[in-house]
Amino acid sequence: MKASFQIGKIIGIPIKVHFSFIIILALFAWAFAAESFSIFGFVIGFGGFNLSLSVKFLLGVIVAVFLFICVLLHELGHSYVTQKFGYKINGITLFIFGGVSQTEEIPRNPRQEMSIAIVGPAVSTIMGIVFYLVYTFINQLSGSLSLQIVSISFGTLAFYNLLLAGFNLIPAFPIDGGRVLRAGLAMHMDYGKATKLASGFGKGIAIFMAVFGIFYNLWLTFIAIFIYFGASQEQQALGVSLALENVKVKDIMTPNVESVSPDMSLRKLSDYMFAHKHLGYPVIENDKIVGTVSVLDIRGIGKDKQDSILIKDVMHKNFLSISPEDDAINAFKTMAKNHNDRLIVQNNSEILGIVSWSDVLHAIKMRENQM
Numbered sequence: 001m002k003a004s005f006q007i008g009k010i011i012g013i014p015i016k017v018h019f020s021f022i023i024i025l026a027l028f029a030w031a032f033a034a035e036s037f038s039i040f041g042f043v044i045g046f047g048g049f050n051l052s053l054s055v056k057f058l059l060g061v062i063v064a065v066f067l068f069i070c071v072l073l074h075e076l077g078h079s080y081v082t083q084k085f086g087y088k089i090n091g092i093t094l095f096i097f098g099g100v101s102q103t104e105e106i107p108r109n110p111r112q113e114m115s116i117a118i119v120g121p122a123v124s125t126i127m128g129i130v131f132y133l134v135y136t137f138i139n140q141l142s143g144s145l146s147l148q149i150v151s152i153s154f155g156t157l158a159f160y161n162l163l164l165a166g167f168n169l170i171p172a173f174p175i176d177g178g179r180v181l182r183a184g185l186a187m188h189m190d191y192g193k194a195t196k197l198a199s200g201f202g203k204g205i206a207i208f209m210a211v212f213g214i215f216y217n218l219w220l221t222f223i224a225i226f227i228y229f230g231a232s233q234e235q236q237a238l239g240v241s242l243a244l245e246n247v248k249v250k251d252i253m254t255p256n257v258e259s260v261s262p263d264m265s266l267r268k269l270s271d272y273m274f275a276h277k278h279l280g281y282p283v284i285e286n287d288k289i290v291g292t293v294s295v296l297d298i299r300g301i302g303k304d305k306q307d308s309i310l311i312k313d314v315m316h317k318n319f320l321s322i323s324p325e326d327d328a329i330n331a332f333k334t335m336a337k338n339h340n341d342r343l344i345v346q347n348n349s350e351i352l353g354i355v356s357w358s359d360v361l362h363a364i365k366m367r368e369n370q371m
């Protein structure tokens with residue numbers, strides 16, 4: 001996620017905070033300071049106390065920070081189990097809707113996915129119950145002001161942890177309950193079909209939640225939109241990785257590409273492309289690759305200027321390489337991440353070909369038609 005910064009590392013996992021998280025933290029702190037309402041027997045907020053606003057706000061900040069530590073612990077629960085199964089976690093980002101873990105690869109093993117998904121709500125439930133027990137214990141003691149403050153703090157944490165657990169168990173993919181549902185389905189059918197069903201179901205719930213939220217609580221509508229797009233994105237991402245399963249870079253690359261020299265003019269390059277029918281070339285100088293150039297680099301340069309501009313003036317010096325034995329999905333990810341439309345396929349220093357964005361898309365289309 002852009003606009004996020006790292007605050008530290010826990011069990012080797014970078015913990016990042018997105019700017020939207022700071023806003024929600026402040027909103028929660030403010031709500032806890034200004035309001036006081038009762039829900040399911042829990043009193044939430046310090047608004048009812050006869051204290052100065054700054055003290056109430058300070059209390060609000062403390063409870064809000066603890067609440068988000070609980071959200072972080074929920075995510076760390078997911079991450080811990082994910083790592084136990086041998087998968088890499090790139091980081092946890094806290095943002096406006098809570099936390100999200102960036103996993104290199106979501107295990108395509110239903111039992112593992114189920115354990116990973118269920119542990120987050122389990123952590124929240126346990127914390128909710130523990131806070132609830134402390135809350136009821138404190139409530140039995142005499143009601144001095146400081147004890148009341150502690151009681152409200154524990155009650156608030158108990159309520160929100162139980163809410164978080166309950167909410168996450170709604171079977172709306174891609175939230176935890178939806179992942180549990182997909183994993184359950186995947187035990188009885190193939191993975192693509194299970195994802196399709198779980199995403200469809202998740203989208204249905206999201207639409208219902210969005211409409212319900214318009215009348216009762218707009219926050220629910222926002223979360224529903226987030227779930228809806230999350231479900232679509234996950235479905236697409238899985239579609240791509242299923243389509244490229246067992247496909248190597250060497251299977252989809254354009255081999256034996258001709259190369260061009262950095263001193264060639266763009267006019268000559270244009271003619272060269274027309275003759276050779278390729279849209280991108282490695283630029284070679286003294287048997288070494290020094291860059292790449294593609295049809296996009298000529299676009300927008302008038303014919304009158306093409307004689308005086310050379311390839312070396314427009315070529316991309318920061319080209320990326322990939323090994324022919326690498327998985328095609330990695331070529332896809334590398335290009336997407338770096339906003340690059342082609343990679344040089346290289347074995348040691350020998351150039352074997354080029355793999356382009358359209359090569360990857362073509363391979364995905366071919367495979368999807370076969371499925």
Ligand SMILES: [Zn+2]
Pocket residue numbers: 074075078120121168176
């Ligand atoms: Zn979770």
